[in-house]
Amino acid sequence: MTPVEGSTLTTVAVVMVAYLGVLLFIGWRAAKRTHGGEDFHLAGRSLGAWSAGISSTASSESGWVTLGAVGMTFTYGVSGLWYAPGCLLGYLVNVYLIAPRLRPLSADQGSVTLTDVITRRWGDPRNVLRVTATAIILVCMMGYVAAQMTAAGKAFSSSLGFEGRGGYILGVVIGAAVITLVTSLGGFRAVAWTDLFQGLLVAIALIALPLYAIARLGGFGALVQGLGAIDPNFLSAGGGRLGPVLWGFVIGQLGIGLGYPGMPHVITRYMAARDDRQVQRLQVIAMFWGVAVFYGAGLVGLVGRVMLPNLADGEQALMAMALQLVHPVLAGLLLAAVISAILSTVSSQLLVAASAVSYDVVEKTLGQASDDRRSLVLGRWTVAVVGLLGILVALSEVRLVFWFVLFAWSGLGAAFAPLILLALMRRGVNRHGALAAMLTGTGVTVAWKLGRDAASNPEIFARVWWVTLLAAAAILVLGQLARAFDAADRAAVVAAASLTVISWWLVQQWGLHNLYELVPAFFLAGFAALAVSAITPISLEERSE
């Protein structure tokens, strides 16, 4: 990147401060309308189509869309765009299959969280499903929150001109503190409203910047000629890949979409929609946003490759183009869009993690039933504590936490997406099948991912089978000590451990290293739900337990 002038940095910093001011103002307005627990965790089921629609999509796309997706097409040309149909197919499933069924179901059940939906759908007399789901959500979300705060800190420090370790710390503290404060004050409503503001900012930036840049380049024809001159493979859908490598790449990219129905921070937006009419309207809004943002990001990467061929890191293309192509005020807005994509996800994940602790653990599992006012105060303090933990992890850069992030999208997707689809669209699954699906999804994700990385890390991969058996034994002992498991629950744990070990064997024997772990984990989790439910029928008396 060429050096940026000091006056440009000053202007960008002023825009950034204004952007943070808007977030704080929205948080304050939302706080004034938040009076109780359901208000805090689900905005009192009052969201309109725009806030529910944009919030669901903006919270699902983290800094990945303005950094990673841009880097994909910068690096691979047009073939780097395969993530777009993958993600959009995920959106289609979410808004046309999940949303219209989940909103009325959760309203009838009185469910507040994803865990609530699962436990009330199948019954959970000894809190087995609630504890399992909460543990998976917490592990994945805490890693996610810390990683996003790290990304926000880096983006803030570079756009505000802070330098070195001190600059990074200041960036993390500013970005994370503001979003934690906003989420803590206004809860779900503040998250949805700030998501709407930030989601629109991201969409406008990703539509306007590539159009302007293509015009500057001399039109679409010039873009194609420029890409072809760098590498003719940039102009094909396969990018020069052949055979199993091509299919593994394409299926893996399309497979990203399988995760969307399982993201708690995404599908709770549908639960918060005011009525069925809002759900119908949010379908169009979410799909248009998705097309604009995914293809906009892809075009930024393509144009960036031609305009900035010497840029070392393709993921920085949007920021580099913003600082070099447009007026500093617009550059500030574009950089605010980059940070928006990160912070809209942080706030949503922060709230889900906090709801898992305050609502699912404290209120429901520990039975600390409280009045609406206490629930609100508990929720606010939990967000503050979780946010502070996230900031501390981001600052200390604890490696173990960031290791969990590698599994977060696939882990959540495989553990919950098949389950939610089965919960809404099919009978014939019971709570034991649900337990097997969550454990299988998580286990297979980890085993397969380690299998894909086996060439670079063979020692860890070799340990998977016995670590799986140890984990299963630990779960069985814990379930026994807590007097929570019956024979069918134990069968579910054994089935999940068996499928995990089989997947570990498969990826090793069949050389399936090119296949993204979410794909096998999703289908094996669905299979586990159906198979375990078939062999562990629940009697009517037990069902009403």
Add this chain to the structure above:
Amino acid sequence: MEEHSLTFGAHLLLWVFPLVLVVLVIAEDLHDRLKSGADR
């Protein structure tokens, strides 16, 4: 100078897929609106 062009697959991926998707989404929305209008 060599003339470059997108392959057929790249055309599908880059603009045919999103265009078809947007058209289908609009058509579905119109269908819903007409249906709910008729129900009323």
